[in-house]
Amino acid sequence: MPLNLMDIPTANGGWFKPKEVADAVAILVEVKAFDRQRPTPNGPKDSVLCDVTVFKTPEQLERLAPEVSKGQRIEQTVLARDLETVVGGAVLxxxxxxxxxxxxxxPAWxxxxxxxxxxxxxxxxxxxQRDAAVDAAVTDAPDFD
Incomplete structure (x- = not known):
């Protein structure tokens, strides 16, 4: 039986802060889950759990060396709602x-x-390249059967 490795979406990547990436060249947002009106200390909010890959500079893009945050929460109203239909997909x-x-x-982000x-x-x-590296690692993993 082949190994079907999957990530468990967890919110260990903190919260998305648009101001910190406002000048980024590109942001790859891979949407894992959408929660409508998730309870927060500031009242219920639409919330998206994502893996966020940020290419802040043209040099990072050229070297293919971004900053990656797995399991990041996006709770800004407009940003979260725009990602509701993208669960399981990605946007650039x-x-x-x-x-x-x-x-x-x-002002709204x-x-x-x-x-x-x-x-x-x-x-x-x-x-x-990232996906190929993951596939290679899975292929190289020992078979314990």
Whole structure:
């Protein structure tokens, strides 16, 4: 029987802070789970559990050496709701802040799709290499049967 290795989605990656990645070249968000109105200390919020891979600089993208956070929570309202239909999939984005429409309200963070094919191809290359390394590790694992 072949080994079907899967990750258990856990929230050990902290919380997504858009301000820290606002200047990133590319953000690969792999959505593991969506929880509608998850209880939090600040009241119920829509929450997404993701693996977030951030290419902060063009050099990181060129070297295919991103910062990876497995099991990160995204609870900003607009960001979380936009990922509700992506569970089990991934998006390649950046984040931007848009002005508030009501006086006194905070500006909202939103996703921006990456349309540059060069960036998309480099991130796809990274993901392919990462997945190939995982497959190779599973293949090399001892068989205890």
């Amino acid at each position: 984005v950046t984040v931007a802040q848009i002005p508030a429409t009501k006086p006194g309200a905070h 939103v996703w921006r799709q990456i349309t540059d094919s060069g960036i998309r191809n480099q991130v796809v290359t990274y993901a392919s």
